[in-house]
Amino acid sequence: MAATTPATQRAAPSTVPSTIPSSVQTTTPSAPGRQESGNAVSLRGLAKRFGETSVFADIDADIEHGEFITLLGPSGCGKSTLLRAIAGLTSLDAGSIHIGGDDITRLPPQRRGVGMVFQHYALFPNLKVADNVAFGLRMQKVPGDERARRVDEVLRLVEMQDQAHKFPHQLSGGQCQRVALARSLVVEPKVLLMDEPLSALDARIRRHLRDQIREIQKTLGLTTLFVTHDQEEAMLMSDRVFLMHQGRILQKDTAEVLYTRPRDENAAGFMGHYCLLDAVEAAPLLGFRSQAGRVALRPEALYLSVQGRPLGGERPARVGPGVSGRVRRHRLLGNIVRYDIDCDGTSLAVDTLNRSARSLLPAGCEVTIHVDLDEVQELDA
Numbered sequence: 001m002a003a004t005t006p007a008t009q010r011a012a013p014s015t016v017p018s019t020i021p022s023s024v025q026t027t028t029p030s031a032p033g034r035q036e037s038g039n040a041v042s043l044r045g046l047a048k049r050f051g052e053t054s055v056f057a058d059i060d061a062d063i064e065h066g067e068f069i070t071l072l073g074p075s076g077c078g079k080s081t082l083l084r085a086i087a088g089l090t091s092l093d094a095g096s097i098h099i100g101g102d103d104i105t106r107l108p109p110q111r112r113g114v115g116m117v118f119q120h121y122a123l124f125p126n127l128k129v130a131d132n133v134a135f136g137l138r139m140q141k142v143p144g145d146e147r148a149r150r151v152d153e154v155l156r157l158v159e160m161q162d163q164a165h166k167f168p169h170q171l172s173g174g175q176c177q178r179v180a181l182a183r184s185l186v187v188e189p190k191v192l193l194m195d196e197p198l199s200a201l202d203a204r205i206r207r208h209l210r211d212q213i214r215e216i217q218k219t220l221g222l223t224t225l226f227v228t229h230d231q232e233e234a235m236l237m238s239d240r241v242f243l244m245h246q247g248r249i250l251q252k253d254t255a256e257v258l259y260t261r262p263r264d265e266n267a268a269g270f271m272g273h274y275c276l277l278d279a280v281e282a283a284p285l286l287g288f289r290s291q292a293g294r295v296a297l298r299p300e301a302l303y304l305s306v307q308g309r310p311l312g313g314e315r316p317a318r319v320g321p322g323v324s325g326r327v328r329r330h331r332l333l334g335n336i337v338r339y340d341i342d343c344d345g346t347s348l349a350v351d352t353l354n355r356s357a358r359s360l361l362p363a364g365c366e367v368t369i370h371v372d373l374d375e376v377q378e379l380d381a
């Protein structure tokens with residue numbers, strides 16, 4: 001998509017129709033409180049309460065230009081409210097928000113330069129696809145020729161150019177969401193905010209649209225904040241994930257780091273399928289007593305042997321001394337078999353490759369478990 005629109009016509013409103021006021025301003029946010037930083041978005045000390053209940057507090061974060069950030073966390077941890085506060089749809093009790101160096105904390109939504117896509121796309125039912133997409137440009141009084149060109153451009157980007165003449169009720173859920181995305185993109189926001197945009201869609205469409213959103217975001221180099229409670233979605237899409245828990249950001253890292261190096265018990269509890277043991281429980285596996293409060297072990301960092309014969313691939317260089325256990329049950333997870341092993345009353349999940357039905361270990365089978373010592377996560381209590 002071309003980015004040739006003059007700055008005075010950008011910073012567009014692209015909130016849901018019901019939130020677009022009749023007198024949309026078309027100026028970029030400017031002047032007071034300008035912060036010279038290279039970040040696209042800076043959040044400082046954000047806090048929000050509803051009555052006596054704190055929804056989030058002490059939110060500090062910097063997002064680079066073109067980064068795809070996911071706010072990930074369990075239901076109710078404050079992700080949507082934080083996103084809505086950045087969009088200006090919810091007021092803050094404390095803190096400041098800078099976008100492109102400008103303090104936008106007190107600006108109305110339509111002057112923040114953000115676009116927002118919601119779980120429920122909220123298209124105008126009485127407007128055709130092209131008119132839905134053109135809405136924000138009309139509000140900005142963009143001339144007809146340019147409007148038509150930009151609508152066409154953005155509909156091509158989301159592969160909806162052939163549906164421009166249809167009404168929303170003639171579209172599938174995935175198509176509606178692509179129109180909603182186009183409507184946000186057409187006004188060329190500085191930052192795109194997406195609140196669980198895929199969660200109302202079925203699995204196949206969801207995967208397709210997920211890949212499409214990421215591709216478009218990369219093509220445009222568009223700074224994006226995406227909310228989900230789906231770990232896989234977060235890991236596949238993001239440059240970095242901000243993991244939230246009870247209104248705080250616990251950890252900001254790449255998916256790889258978050259998955260393999262969770263900072264604490266709450267992060268480990270949400271990511272992957274970690275077994276959390278205390279230092280005494282973990283000592284026989286590790287061969288030493290950890291000084292940390294808790295030890296987290298991923299199922300793929302544990303290795304099984306049966307009667308001295310290692311199961312699966314090569315052993316890592318540094319493994320623990322090995323402990324005896326007994327298979328309780330197994331679950332097939334596609335190409336992975338996850339065994340639930342009882343080790344003297346402690347339950348451990350161990351993943352192996354699902355090579356063949358013949359090699360599955362039956363319930364009751366005696367095994368030895370070794371842990372890859374380089375993959376042990378020692379966590380703060």
Ligand SMILES: Nc1ncnc2c1ncn2[C@@H]1O[C@H](COP(=O)(O)OP(=O)(O)OP(=O)(O)O)[C@@H](O)[C@H]1O
Nearest residue numbers: 050055073074075076077078079080081082228229
């Ligand atoms: N308008 C409101 N008035 C009172 N409480 C609210 C309001 N909006 C949200 N909350 C509360 O704030 C908390 C955070 O809600 P929020 O929707 O931000 O969470 P979330 O992490 O996005 O959850 P989900 O993934 O389920 O959407 C919840 O306890 C919710 O009940």
